[in-house]
Amino acid sequence: MKFKTQEIKKSILKNLKLIQQEVEEQAKNPIPKDSEQEESDDDEQSLDSDQELQLAFARKQLTPGLNIELPATKEFVYDKERLERKYKDLYLNMEWPERLDITVPKSECQVVLPETEKSGLVDNDFKRESFFLKQAELSVRLGLPKLENFGIKTKRPEDYFAEMAKSDEHMKKVRENLLSKHAEQERREKVRKLRELKKMGKQIQIENEKKKLDAKKKLKDAVKKYKKGDKDSLEIEIEEEDEKLGKRKLNDELDGHKKAKREKRDETDAKGLKKKGKKQEYKDKKYGFGGRKKRSKYNTADSYAEAYKTPVNNKKGGKSGGKSGGFRKNASKKFANKNKPKSKR
Amino acid sequence: MAKLVEKINKKSLSKKTKKVKKQIKKTNGEKVEKVDAKPGKLAKKWRNKQRVLLVSSRGVSYLARHILTNLKTLMPHTRSDSKFSRKHGLQELNEIAEIRNCNKVFYLEMHKRQDAFLWMSAQPHGPSVKFSLENMHTMEELKLTGNCLKGSRPLLAFNDEFDSEPHWKLIKELLIQVMGTPYHHPKSQPFVDHVLNFSILDNKIWVRNFQIGEELNSLAEVGPRFVLNPIKIFDGCFGGAVLYENPKYVAPVVNRRLAKERASFKYNNRIAQKLSMESRKTDGDTFMADPTQDVFKV
Numbered sequence: 001m002k003f004k005t006q007e008i009k010k011s012i013l014k015n016l017k018l019i020q021q022e023v024e025e026q027a028k029n030p031i032p033k034d035s036e037q038e039e040s041d042d043d044e045q046s047l048d049s050d051q052e053l054q055l056a057f058a059r060k061q062l063t064p065g066l067n068i069e070l071p072a073t074k075e076f077v078y079d080k081e082r083l084e085r086k087y088k089d090l091y092l093n094m095e096w097p098e099r100l101d102i103t104v105p106k107s108e109c110q111v112v113l114p115e116t117e118k119s120g121l122v123d124n125d126f127k128r129e130s131f132f133l134k135q136a137e138l139s140v141r142l143g144l145p146k147l148e149n150f151g152i153k154t155k156r157p158e159d160y161f162a163e164m165a166k167s168d169e170h171m172k173k174v175r176e177n178l179l180s181k182h183a184e185q186e187r188r189e190k191v192r193k194l195r196e197l198k199k200m201g202k203q204i205q206i207e208n209e210k211k212k213l214d215a216k217k218k219l220k221d222a223v224k225k226y227k228k229g230d231k232d233s234l235e236i237e238i239e240e241e242d243e244k245l246g247k248r249k250l251n252d253e254l255d256g257h258k259k260a261k262r263e264k265r266d267e268t269d270a271k272g273l274k275k276k277g278k279k280q281e282y283k284d285k286k287y288g289f290g291g292r293k294k295r296s297k298y299n300t301a302d303s304y305a306e307a308y309k310t311p312v313n314n315k316k317g318g319k320s321g322g323k324s325g326g327f328r329k330n331a332s333k334k335f336a337n338k339n340k341p342k343s344k345r
Numbered sequence: 346m347a348k349l350v351e352k353i354n355k356k357s358l359s360k361k362t363k364k365v366k367k368q369i370k371k372t373n374g375e376k377v378e379k380v381d382a383k384p385g386k387l388a389k390k391w392r393n394k395q396r397v398l399l400v401s402s403r404g405v406s407y408l409a410r411h412i413l414t415n416l417k418t419l420m421p422h423t424r425s426d427s428k429f430s431r432k433h434g435l436q437e438l439n440e441i442a443e444i445r446n447c448n449k450v451f452y453l454e455m456h457k458r459q460d461a462f463l464w465m466s467a468q469p470h471g472p473s474v475k476f477s478l479e480n481m482h483t484m485e486e487l488k489l490t491g492n493c494l495k496g497s498r499p500l501l502a503f504n505d506e507f508d509s510e511p512h513w514k515l516i517k518e519l520l521i522q523v524m525g526t527p528y529h530h531p532k533s534q535p536f537v538d539h540v541l542n543f544s545i546l547d548n549k550i551w552v553r554n555f556q557i558g559e560e561l562n563s564l565a566e567v568g569p570r571f572v573l574n575p576i577k578i579f580d581g582c583f584g585g586a587v588l589y590e591n592p593k594y595v596a597p598v599v600n601r602r603l604a605k606e607r608a609s610f611k612y613n614n615r616i617a618q619k620l621s622m623e624s625r626k627t628d629g630d631t632f633m634a635d636p637t638q639d640v641f642k643v
Contacts, residue, residue: 076591080511083515086588087514092393100501101503101525106505106544109504139502140502166492
């Protein structure tokens with residue numbers, strides 16, 4: 001690759017040099033330039049050949065300087081008269097209930113939107129759709145009384161059953177989709193609230209620690225003062241502080257106990273097993289959990305006996321073995337069904 | 346007394362019927378049959394006999410196919426035909442429409458399996474309009490939560506911009522006749538429970554379909570959604586003199602080509618920049634150094 005790019009660079013550099021040379025030559029013997037650029041008036045005349053160019057120059061249609069041929073601008077057809085005539089021919093001259101058309105002024109649909117963001121109407125999905133909705137709403141508001149006037153119903157009676165454009169199955173899907181979206185949003189909100197609560201909890205903790213420190217400081221000060229002999233009645237304060245501290249200590253201890261208990265409870269369920277997270281539970285449900293995987297599907301003496309045991313008036317078939325797999329259950333059932341009288345059919 | 350009342354009733358009734366008859370004459374002229382109408386009500390007869398041929402070309406993508414089936418469920422006055430091969434030329438559609446006894450044609454074609462075009466044409470004297478069909482969404486999308494009766498009649502809602510210029514006016518009239526379901530059509534339901542919404546934005550027609558809910562302001566979108574960008578209006582059916590050309594329309598092929606060119610410019614630009622940088626680099630001293638500076642030392 002490097003080699004290639006170098007080659008390209010070389011070639012382009014060469015070209016650049018050539019161009020530079022040309023420019024220098026031009027600078028040495030300059031051509032008189034006119035800022036005006038004119039094209040020939042007639043579009044029909046093509047100015048391709050030299051002869052024609054010369055002729056055009058002779059006619060003074062060309063001035064010295066750079067002449068650029070501009071691409072012809074396309075003319076777009078717009079025959080208003082014929083369009084009007086066609087419209088008149090096409091017009092369906094019938095009463096309104098045959099046509100059911102309603103025209104709504106565009107300005108009334110745009111009232112909701114601020115004028116400054118008018119340009120963004122096409123690109124902004126939400127705004128655009130609300131614009132259409134507004135138009136439809138307005139037209140319905142105009143149209144319903146009109147329909148009533150002509151005795152056309154807009155609501156079907158409840159006992160009128162007919163095929164809908166979308167099947168019930170599809171509508172069920174739509175509803176499920178809506179519900180799942182709603183549930184997802186609720187879940188998110190819950191998580192967010194929990195997060196906020198956690199933040200609050202931490203702040204409270206910090207405040208409590210601060211209070212504890214303050215109390216300790218006060219006690220220390222009181223002791224100092226007593227030592228200096230400023231105060232006589234240290235006992236009361238100490239007692240007070242002691243009480244407070246003691247209580248707090250007790251509380252703390254109790255709290256710690258509770259916390260530990262709570263943690264324990266969180267970790268273990270009724271059987272003393274570690275509690276699983278939701279994700280793990282789901283995975284267990286999906287893939288199965290525990291037990292030996294190897295050789296679990298082998299036949300054993302018990303399983304054999306279970307499968308070929310003669311059923312004794314047991315409608316449900318043989319008892320399903322505790323450890324035997326699902327297919328074994330079915331096997332025994334099959335066997336049981338074989339011996340059943342076929343009177344039910 | 347009773348007789349008198351009867352007489353008065355009869356008189357008023359006859360007056361009413363006369364009025365209704367007169368109205369019908371005025372509005373319809375000669376075209377419409379004179380029907381014995383009951384007072385206060387229109388005759389329950391299917392008079393507006395629009396039949397629309399709904400065809401697609403061969404080689405349309407799944408999206409266009411689904412849109413067409415959606416439209417078929419919404420428009421009971423359509424007849425469908427087997428997929429049309431573009432080799433035959435569009436004029437053949439006129440013959441098919443004639444055979445199928447249709448006076449409107451709704452033809453969807455696709456180029457390169459990605460650019461959809463829609464033709465709407467009135468038979469047998471035209472006009473026909475060619476649209477490019479953009480931003481298609483089918484009725485099956487789960488975000489569209491509304492539902493309506495199959496074959497119920499829609500209200501057709503338009504912007505007032507449709508009345509501003511002759512080409513929009515013509516397109517509006519064509520849309521009314523093609524998309525609107527005729528009154529008392531045998532396959533239609535006798536209720537109006539959805540609105541087909543046409544609005545002009547950005548020189549294009551945006552089509553939406555809303556269900557009219559129980560309350561006045563509760564509209565739910567049923568679908569399908571699409572945008573019609575008018576390209577040309579022709580005098581005849583699938584041909585004839587051009588009456589209108591959209592100056593703002595850029596063909597999707599051209600758009601794609603320009604995008605590619607732009608992408609290539611980016612690369613070329615980058616290379617050229619690097620090279621010019623290299624060419625501007627000077628090797629050695631950037632100032633006039635005196636070569637004798639270091640020769641004589643004290």
